[in-house]
């Protein structure tokens with residue numbers, strides 16, 4: 019019989035928490051659980067979801083222990099895995115990350131450009147704090163982190179807590195692979211064998227084959243050149259308008275290099291003028307999420323608590339939930355599953371900085387990820403990735419050293435920003451907005 023794991027979900031008040039808990043319950047046969055603990059530093063927000071999760075646990079898996087807390091010792095003692103999805107500064111700060119750059123005609127986005135840099139400066143300290151709680155209370159546990167911006171957080175964990183059991187992950191590749199499977203008429207993305215390289219939210223597929231080795235790229239290219247990743251399914255129609263637009267715009271990203279299939283967020287770097295033109299500086303994605311997902315999830319939780327049952331109010335399970343269970347399973351039971359993870363390059367991409375945190379396929383077992391060699395990459399991608407990896411490194415250096423100069427350099431270097439003077443204006447506004455979260459910059 020498989021050993022039962024104890025899980026701490028850090029960011030218990032996240033809109034994704036109920037979906038993760040539900041996914042964990044649905045996978046008891048392959049990933050049995052002893053205890054689930056929710057941890058957050060915002061007791062009030064967490065309790066609204068935790069009370070509904072407690073009802074769900076009682077109805078679906080009464081044998082699993084469940085609790086929620088804001089106390090680190092209670093949260094991090096006796097656990098095997100921490101699944102972390104914290105949002106430092108909540109949606110209120112995301113809104114500023116998006117709106118401040120837009121004021122200067124620059125892309126305003128959660129993880130890309132100056133907004134992503136600002137969010138990175140907020141996330142580094144608290145994610146490291148979670149790693150340190152784990153070191154203190156459960157030194158053998160694994161941290162599976164998907165708190166954003168994952169690229170900057172990954173570089174920070176590499177610099178500040180090297181050699182620890184920390185894996186940074188993102189659901190964007192698996193989300194797009196699910197769409198590719200739909201385009202190909204396959205039941206599951208797992209019927210595909212892929213090759214991919216890049217940075218987080220900044221990558222390209224170079225090969226998609228079926229399990230018999232047949233090349234599936236031609237069919238995908240034909241679709242993507244016309245429709246991007248837009249598909250004619252109910253699921254796609256239900257995506258928010260901004261996501262539908264992002265999926266569709268991938269056709270123009272693809273046009274730049276028709277040898278590869280791009281991740282959608284490259285649009286922010288390759289078509290920033292288009293993105294800004296199609297943004298509403300008074301109503302950004304943060305507003306869309308606050309009016310949409312946040313209201314829906316917290317509204318459902320309130321109904322479950324009021325009714326005392328989750329019947330009629332099932333939570334939705336996002337694509338990343340199953341990915342996280344796959345990853346935890348791979349480590350707990352040495353499954354050697356092939357997964358896309360954010361890891362130190364260390365030669366896997368031959369002609370790229372060995373110290374950069376790259377997103378590449380890895381074989382995952384009980385000792386963690388073993389990256390697969392992706393060979394040499396073309397000049398176009400190497401140029402883009404070099405610039406972006408240096409942005410991410412500069413942000414982490416700025417955080418460690420408290421350096422205004424390095425953060426100004428980071429924002430200036432971002433492909434989304436037109437000049438050092440614009441970068442400086444954005445930076446000065448971001449410093450003011452983030453004074454409760456960033457280290458003091460000199």
Ligand SMILES: NC(=O)c1ccc[n+]([C@@H]2O[C@H](COP(=O)([O-])OP(=O)(O)OC[C@H]3O[C@@H](n4cnc5c(N)ncnc54)[C@H](O)[C@@H]3O)[C@@H](O)[C@H]2O)c1
Pocket residue numbers: 028029030031032033034035057058059060063064103104105106107108109144163164165166167168187188189190338
């Ligand atoms: N890597 C990926 O592909 C991926 C996919 C989806 C979401 N995410 C990330 O997951 C996170 C959660 O997203 P959301 O939209 O549900 O946000 P949310 O604001 O609903 O939830 C985040 C929670 O984190 C808590 N939190 C903030 N700082 C904390 C700290 N220092 N310690 C403990 N808890 C803290 C907040 O109180 C809040 O309850 C974000 O970082 C988001 O970007 C990542």
Ligand SMILES: O=P(O)(O)OC[C@H]1O[C@H](O[C@H]2[C@H](O)[C@@H](O)[C@@H](O)O[C@@H]2CO)[C@H](O)[C@@H](O)[C@@H]1O
Pocket residue numbers: 128166188189190191193194303307336337
């Ligand atoms: O704007 P949000 O908060 O809805 O999402 C931001 C996150 O977007 C990515 O995840 C996507 C995924 O790529 C897409 O395929 C679909 O399934 O929705 C997900 C978001 O719900 C991204 O990977 C995350 O890092 C972002 O936080």
Ligand SMILES: [Mn+2]
Pocket residue numbers: 168187188189190219
């Ligand atoms: Mn992501």
